[in-house]
Amino acid sequence: MNLFVCYPKCSTCQKAKRYLDEKGMEVQVRDIKSENPTVEELREWQRRSGLELKRFFNTSGLLYKEMNLKDRLPAMTDEEKLQLLASDGMLVKRPILVTDDRVLVGFREKEWNFI
Secondary structure, three states: OEEEEEOOOOHHHHHHHHHHHHHOOOEEEEEOOOOOOOHHHHHHHHHHHOOOHHHHEOOOOHHHHHOOHHHHHHHOOHHHHHHHHHHOHHHEOOOEEEOOOOEEEOOOOOHHHHO
16 A cells, blocks of 8 residues: 655645545555654665655754754764654655655655656
8 A cells, every 4th residue: 555644734745645636546644743754664765765864854844943953964873863753743854655666755746747
């Protein structure tokens, strides 16, 4: 089953969900705020996506800014970054789509065109 990790109040997540619905893709929806991704999930998703771990951070979020992560992240290890991401779902960029053969972070219709 495809996994769609989102924040239901996020307009980008809503747009992505409509896109998936229009394409007929069935997904299991998971609220990132009430069910944070685990360190193990994040590690696996990062590996499968081929993206830098930095791309998994919600850089436009209030919590990211309040924690001054722009300045702090460069000095952190990957393990510290994973622990931080797993501590609060609002730090994680969304939506995340996990399928059998790919992991997409953030909604860019061009990237999601495989559906």
